[in-house]
Amino acid sequence: MNAWSREGFEAKLRERGRSYHIHHPFNVMLNGGRATPQQIRGWVANRFYYQVSIPIKDAAILANCPDRDVRRGWVQRILDHDGFELGGVKDDGGIEAWLRLAQAVGLSREEVLDQRHLVPAVRFAVDAYVNFARRAPWQEAVCSSLTELFAPEIHRQRLATWPAHYPWIEPEGLQYFRSRVTQAGRDVEQGLAITLDHFTTRPMQERALEVLQFKLDILWAMNDAMALKYGTS
Amino acid sequence: MNAWSREGFEAKLRERGRSYHIHHPFNVMLNGGRATPQQIRGWVANRFYYQVSIPIKDAAILANCPDRDVRRGWVQRILDHDGFELGGVKDDGGIEAWLRLAQAVGLSREEVLDQRHLVPAVRFAVDAYVNFARRAPWQEAVCSSLTELFAPEIHRQRLATWPAHYPWIEPEGLQYFRSRVTQAGRDVEQGLAITLDHFTTRPMQERALEVLQFKLDILWAMNDAMALKYGTS
Numbered sequence: 001m002n003a004w005s006r007e008g009f010e011a012k013l014r015e016r017g018r019s020y021h022i023h024h025p026f027n028v029m030l031n032g033g034r035a036t037p038q039q040i041r042g043w044v045a046n047r048f049y050y051q052v053s054i055p056i057k058d059a060a061i062l063a064n065c066p067d068r069d070v071r072r073g074w075v076q077r078i079l080d081h082d083g084f085e086l087g088g089v090k091d092d093g094g095i096e097a098w099l100r101l102a103q104a105v106g107l108s109r110e111e112v113l114d115q116r117h118l119v120p121a122v123r124f125a126v127d128a129y130v131n132f133a134r135r136a137p138w139q140e141a142v143c144s145s146l147t148e149l150f151a152p153e154i155h156r157q158r159l160a161t162w163p164a165h166y167p168w169i170e171p172e173g174l175q176y177f178r179s180r181v182t183q184a185g186r187d188v189e190q191g192l193a194i195t196l197d198h199f200t201t202r203p204m205q206e207r208a209l210e211v212l213q214f215k216l217d218i219l220w221a222m223n224d225a226m227a228l229k230y231g232t233s
Numbered sequence: 234m235n236a237w238s239r240e241g242f243e244a245k246l247r248e249r250g251r252s253y254h255i256h257h258p259f260n261v262m263l264n265g266g267r268a269t270p271q272q273i274r275g276w277v278a279n280r281f282y283y284q285v286s287i288p289i290k291d292a293a294i295l296a297n298c299p300d301r302d303v304r305r306g307w308v309q310r311i312l313d314h315d316g317f318e319l320g321g322v323k324d325d326g327g328i329e330a331w332l333r334l335a336q337a338v339g340l341s342r343e344e345v346l347d348q349r350h351l352v353p354a355v356r357f358a359v360d361a362y363v364n365f366a367r368r369a370p371w372q373e374a375v376c377s378s379l380t381e382l383f384a385p386e387i388h389r390q391r392l393a394t395w396p397a398h399y400p401w402i403e404p405e406g407l408q409y410f411r412s413r414v415t416q417a418g419r420d421v422e423q424g425l426a427i428t429l430d431h432f433t434t435r436p437m438q439e440r441a442l443e444v445l446q447f448k449l450d451i452l453w454a455m456n457d458a459m460a461l462k463y464g465t466s
Contacts, residue, residue: 055304059295062288062311063367068328071288072315075308078295079319082305086312087322095301134296 001202009205010196013146016209019216020150022157024223025232031157033165034233037106040166042230044102045117050222051098053126055081057133057141064138073190074142080183094183097176104173121225129218136211139198143208144215146195148188152181234435242438243429246379249442252449253383255390257456258465264390266398267466270339273399275463277335278350283455284331286359288314290366290374297371306423307375313416327416330409337406354458362451369444372431376441377448379428381421385414 004012021027029035030043058077065071083093102112111117133141155177163171199208237245254260262268263276291310298304316326335345344350366374388410396404432441 052299052301055301056296056299059292059298059304062292063296064289065292066285066289068285068288068315071292071311072317075311075315075317076319078304078308082301082308084305084308084319086309086317086319089320089322 003200003202004205006196009199009208010192012205012209013192013195013212014149016212016216017150019213019220020147020154021216021219021223022150022154024220024227026223026227026230027154029232031154031161033161035166037168039230040105040169041102041107042117043226044098044105045107045112045115046119046122046222046226048098048102048112049115049118049123050126051081051095053130055095057130060130060133061138061141064134064141070138070142070190070194077187080179094176094179097179101173101176104170119225119229121228122222125218125221125225129215132214139194140207140211142191143195143199143211145191146188146212147215147219148184148191151184151188155181155184236433236435237438239429242432242441243425245438245442246425246428246445247382249445249449250383252446252453253380253387254449254452254456255383255387257453257460259456259460259463260387262465264387264394266394268399270399270401272463273338273402274335274340275350276459277331277338278340278345278348279352279355279455279459281331281335281345282348282351282356283359284314284328286363288328290363293363293366294371294374297367297374303371303375303423303427310420313412327409327412330412334406334409337403352458352462354461355455358451358454358458362448365447372427373440373444375424376428376432376444378424379421379445380448380452381417381424384417384421388414388417 003009022031026043030040035043055078058074058081062071062074062078065074079091079093081094083091083096085091099109099112103109129144132144136144158177159174159181162169162174195208199205236242255264259276263273268276288311291307291314295304295307295311298307312324312326314327316324316329318324332342332345336342362377365377369377391410392407392414395402395407428441432438
């Protein structure tokens with residue numbers, strides 16, 4: 001079988017957006033304005049485990065990547081999430097922004113940080129993602145990040161619907177979503193370029209789709225676990 | 234057995250400086266001004282493998298470290314070695330500085346980058362260090378970095394002796410050593426604080442000494458391998 005063209009391969013990757021968790025009943029409920037404060041808090045507290053695992057996952061990719069140019073781009077993700085202070089430039093980072101979201105929805109920092117609300121199956125799904133990044137060839141781990149293709153849309157949806165549906169949430173709490181619309185768009189450029197450059201035969205391209213599907217399944221499974229715990233109505 | 238006091242423990246760590254490779258016959262020859270251009274080039278080309286492995290090692294530590302504050306400090310080492318460009322601040326990084334050193338001693342970038350001069354035992358020693366960082370508890374991997382306690386002195390020695398002994402090397406080529414005097418001093422503060430805070434019982438303190446010795450042995454073994462290949466006279 002012939003390899004798909006670069007454009008054809010990218011289109012195949014983008015098609016997988018149909019299984020992005022934006023379509024999961026739990027997310028549809030959250031962004032459709034039907035969630036109770038309890039359900040929103042459950043989502044925010046559980047999703048925090050994903051947030052704190054992301055820099056670990058990205059460091060695992062760096063630790064497997066011998067290409068300095070790739071590392072120079074990829075390390076930005078760690079800085080974005082952990083925050084940094086360098087030569088006068090300061091950013092508190094995405095994890096801190098998520099903690100502010102948590103406080104805006106009525107959770108204490110402490111109850112989020114100590115993971116008391118974390119549903120075991122959410123932990124297992126996130127850990128599966130981190131473990132994949134530790135062990136897979138770094139190009140596959142990079143490919144698994146391509147759910148970022150679909151992330152700006154879900155963040156935009158939150159920004160568009162939450163203020164009207166959930167006026168009890170302080171608007172500054174939504175800053176995380178605002179930052180990620182820009183960051184995810186920029187991040188995906190590097191991840192997509194690496195993926196299109198590396199997976200060039202048909203079997204490799206099919207492997208890339210499998211890897212992306214694995215990551216979509218991670219996000220979907222997290223939502224399944226939260227739906228089971230907090231309900232979807 | 235009682236734990237050593239914080240000061241006593243730090244003194245024990247510093248005592249290990251007696252097995253730092255500053256005392257290795259190969260280094261004594263290099264810094265004593267008795268090395269031929271061939272020996273200096275051999276050292277620069279081989280040590281390059283250590284330089285390119287350092288960011289991988291540091292990323293492995295990040296990938297094992299759940300403490301965001303530690304990561305925020307530690308990531309600086311990756312930026313220092315790989316270089317970065319962030320919010321108008323730009324640094325070409327230590328790997329690039331080493332390549333400039335290589336050119337200053339008469340090596341082409343290509344012959345350094347393709348590792349054609351790399352002695353197998355140097356590779357094995359460096360890989361042992363990286364593999365340790367991947368698998369050890371992150372506090373032990375941090376502790377293994379404490380050879381930085383002794384690094385400013387060896388860099389100062391190079392800066393003090395090379396220009397007189399080796400006038401054929403362009404002085405700008407020595408910039409790597411100049412940067413590391415400052416960076417190693419700053420880096421060791423974090424590594425030392427973590428080590429003194431974490432290894433608090435006597436068995437743990439003894440383990441820390443063992444870990445530091447392991448790292449000293451890595452550097453010593455690299456010099457053994459280069460001495461065998463390039464000679465010490």
